[in-house]
Amino acid sequence: MKLKSSLTILAGVAMLVASPSVFAAGNEKTIFIPSFAYRTGPYAPSGIPIANGLVDYFNLVNERDGGINGVKIVYEECETQYKTDLGVECYEKLKMKGRTIVNPYSTGITYQLIPKASVDKVVIHSMGYGMTAAADGRWFPWVFNFPMTYWSQASGVVKFIGQQEGGLDKLKGKKIAHVFHNSPYGKEANPTLETLAKQYGFELILLAVDNPGQEQKATWLQIRRANPAWVYVSGWGVMNQVAIKEAAAVGYPMNHLIGNWWTGSEADVLPAGEAAKGYRSTTFTMPGADFPVHKDIIKYVYAKGKGAGERERIGEVLYNRGMVNAMFNVEAIRTAMAKFGNRPLTGDEIRWGFEHFNLTEKRLEELGMKKFTRPIAVSCENHEGNGQLLIQEWDGKRWKVASDWIEPMREVVRPNLEKAAEEEGKKLGYTRSACDKSA
């Protein structure tokens, strides 16, 4: 029992010590954005480039433009190791420093934070991951998952496979396998794949890989036996490279293997060497470091010694992903500032910015990101926006774009999504909001 009293004292002391650092920022106008990073553990190969891209872009905005319309970005990283309990701890800690946006970078953590965020008035931007159902903004006003959800992505991949086979009707009787990380993240695409399997008459084989995914021998032997025409992989961290290596080991044709956008970075294909040539994955950002924004990052951030990572790794797939995430955050805040003024904003005001997010071709060009990603618009009802996806291919040295922008099958995804949103929303005791146009 003594422990409890000493804990109280400890808590008091800790708060005394902690308080000065919270207010140390001074009079300068700042906006706080936390970064949930994982630079250690089995998911570090995926986590490091994302965290670097995110932070580098924030630094770029601070160094080049003096912040967002003069309001400097203050960020703090918190290590989650992709673990949900550490993610919750990070959220609680960083919440005290500012309630604005969180980018959880884990579907598991996103699921944990969705109920909390609406109470704390924090915007969750799970960019291309997280709970698909949250794309219905009438049930989940605080959660945004543009440019696209896992369901839309899966439908886009099936469409692409259809193109390769010479038409969606050719899928009838074919086998398509989904190799997924056995977690909320990996399972997310399954309902849509099941719907499409019924619709187009292909046989869906679902193969789960347990966390962290280093052991996949059995999975790929099953694939060799079933011999599906196409394999779609939803992996993350160390699972990705193992999947590609195992696919090569059982002699599965690499050009019939498609990863989702978290299963297609340099770290995933390099360990497999030559064998990974021809491997494809989806993406919504261009690969490479040839865009003006990259030059700006080198000029304003790396030249000043403020870079988060190594200069050579700028332009890696996941680096670009982190960068575009930061850009979405910044532009959403800028949208909100146009209405509420150039000052530090509350979570509620930033949410307005997300709901009225409209990234135009012209704005992308101003940002030095012309053709880097697609223009996108978000609305109150539709939090996944009108994103489209690309297919990129690994040529043994670098990623190259291997398709045009593919429009997902919205007519299939949206009705199911609205049904799921109602289900998930009711579980949390939410009610549907009207999305009033005048607001």
Place this chain on the structure above:
Amino acid sequence: MLYRVAGQFKTTYASDQAIFPIAQDRWFALLGLVAAFVGVPLVANEYWLQAILIPFLIYSLAAIGLNILTGYAGQLSLGTGAFMAVGAYSAFKMTTAAPQLNIIIVFMLSGLVAAGVGLLFGLPSLRIKGFYLAVATLAAQFFLTWLFNKVPWFVNYASSGTITAPPRTFFGAMVTGPGATAQARYLVALALVVAFALAAKNLVRGHVGRSWMAIRDRDIAAEIIGIRPLKTKLLAFGISSFYCGVAGAELVFLYLGSAETLAFDISLSFLVLFMVIIGGLGSILGSFLGAAFIVITPILLTNVPQFIGLQLRVDLQKHIELMVFGGLIILFLIVEPHGLARLWQITKQKLRLWPFPY
């Protein structure tokens, strides 16, 4: 001087057998309870309650559970995570099937379900001992988490495979779900852990606890003096799993809010086992000390560089934390192999003589 026991005469059996036979201890315990129930909710901010104290209380309960089995009855178990998962998933199933059922009753019932499963997986303990038993409980760990992952009925057919704590009230106050305040959750966790710790303390001091310890120390001798191994071992498994089950339900409902089987994987079993070993095998206080050490030390270590104004990269910070934490575990085990509880006992002995040691 402060801790003088001279002059405290025990005139009845009851006073001699009290949990805290020394007056100072009683006062400490009382003060600690008052501080925990009244002081902490007033003083601590949300971060401390939500990220540190609530998990500490929940892990303490799980550690008490494992301590009953491993520390008192001597049955090594690596299935703690699975038994916690049983508690969590059955609490979820029950409260979604019968929303009007009081959440505390749901916790108790899910503890009972976990106890049943614990009994089942405790059966091999009659034949196998030590490391072999550990392997059998390991099977429970893998089988149960696989089961919850595989059968969608357990998650009410949610496509993500996660269970989410729905909002539930207790005497009008919201205690689970996103709307519940950290204070309310903390108080529920605290009340439960205090009640269960008291129950466990009394259990291990009595007839049942003594038979557990007899089995632990020499099972053949225990059998000869008339202790039935079947009943005793299974009782230990049942009660231990009950505690773990309640802790598992609390973990999802009061702390995480939603969870998947990954939250209950083998590393959780090891974590609770480490708490018990570091805190002290066969000690209720040790369960608290162990949980505090394992839960709080990493968080303190992560925050220390910032408190002293040092800006380190998060990965470096994490690596330092792991190294220091590992070092501390080794240090404590070298200094006192019997755990933190024994260290506390030694301190008490020294305090009695202070300032005139001999």
